[in-house]
Amino acid sequence: MSGLRLVHLPLALGPFRRWAAERDDGWTNERDRQGRLRGVAFDEGRALHHLLSETFGKGHLQPFRLFVAPGRTNAALYGYSLVEDEELRQNARESAMPEALAICDPARLTAKVMPETWKEGRRLAFDVRVRPVRRLMKAGGAFSKGAEVDAFVVEAVRRFPAGPSAEESMANSGRDREAVYREWLAERLDGAARLERVRLASFSRHRAARGGHVAEGPDATLHGELVIGDPARFAERLARGVGRHTAYGFGMLLLRPAGRR
Numbered sequence: 001m002s003g004l005r006l007v008h009l010p011l012a013l014g015p016f017r018r019w020a021a022e023r024d025d026g027w028t029n030e031r032d033r034q035g036r037l038r039g040v041a042f043d044e045g046r047a048l049h050h051l052l053s054e055t056f057g058k059g060h061l062q063p064f065r066l067f068v069a070p071g072r073t074n075a076a077l078y079g080y081s082l083v084e085d086e087e088l089r090q091n092a093r094e095s096a097m098p099e100a101l102a103i104c105d106p107a108r109l110t111a112k113v114m115p116e117t118w119k120e121g122r123r124l125a126f127d128v129r130v131r132p133v134r135r136l137m138k139a140g141g142a143f144s145k146g147a148e149v150d151a152f153v154v155e156a157v158r159r160f161p162a163g164p165s166a167e168e169s170m171a172n173s174g175r176d177r178e179a180v181y182r183e184w185l186a187e188r189l190d191g192a193a194r195l196e197r198v199r200l201a202s203f204s205r206h207r208a209a210r211g212g213h214v215a216e217g218p219d220a221t222l223h224g225e226l227v228i229g230d231p232a233r234f235a236e237r238l239a240r241g242v243g244r245h246t247a248y249g250f251g252m253l254l255l256r257p258a259g260r261r
Contacts, residue, residue, distance in 0.1 A: 003114065201225055205219065
């Protein structure tokens with residue numbers, strides 16, 4: 001094992017999608033509460049999780065994030081790893097299936113070593129894709145105990161149990177998703193860094209295929225700046241990711257130089 005590395009891996013989308021379809025990885029039958037089949041859901045993050053685990057070793061390349069430009073047939077996957085890049089390539093050469101090597105050629109894997117130490121007070125810009133959810137400790141509204149629910153909806157239900165809708169109730173109170181998700185992210189950083197100038201860059205709904213069932217939840221990308229508060233804890237957050245589903249394409253903190261103030 002070694003220090004943290006930022007890994008870049010080109011990925012061929014056509015072979016990846018064929019592989020996922022042939023292997024049935026990432027696909028789950030979606031059923032209603034009565035058990036009736038509603039359709040089939042595909043979770044790209046779950047398929048990538050299986051591909052990366054089988055090719056490079058379980059947990060060796062996560063958290064990760066996939067970038068796909070519109071109209072392109074190739075994608076760029078970035079991930080953090082505590083394993084040296086040559087060991088990742090060797091694992092792929094020794095154990096990967098031939099069809100997996102057609103998707104992500106280990107010879108094209110590149111990496112850089114991240115800093116071993118971070119300076120308290122250092123300001124950095126960040127880009128992170130997260131699934132901002134909370135697991136309910138008790139039933140609330142239409143949700144059962146243990147349900148994984150959008151943090152924005154959880155706050156709306158708690159503050160306005162008789163409100164017409166989460167969006168309308170929260171809008172009338174002056175609270176929006178950006179504010180809720182910023183606070184959710186600050187909680188997950190847990191003192192590792194202080195958030196500044198956070199904005200919600202994109203938001204959509206994401207259907208996660210886990211354990212034979214499908215759960216819909218938020219898919220949010222946050223941009224902003226942070227100031228490192230606890231260097232050791234910050235390094236841990238980089239390596240482990242932020243929030244839930246870090247093994248499925250969420251929670252990877254990508255860094256860049258902060259803008260001028």
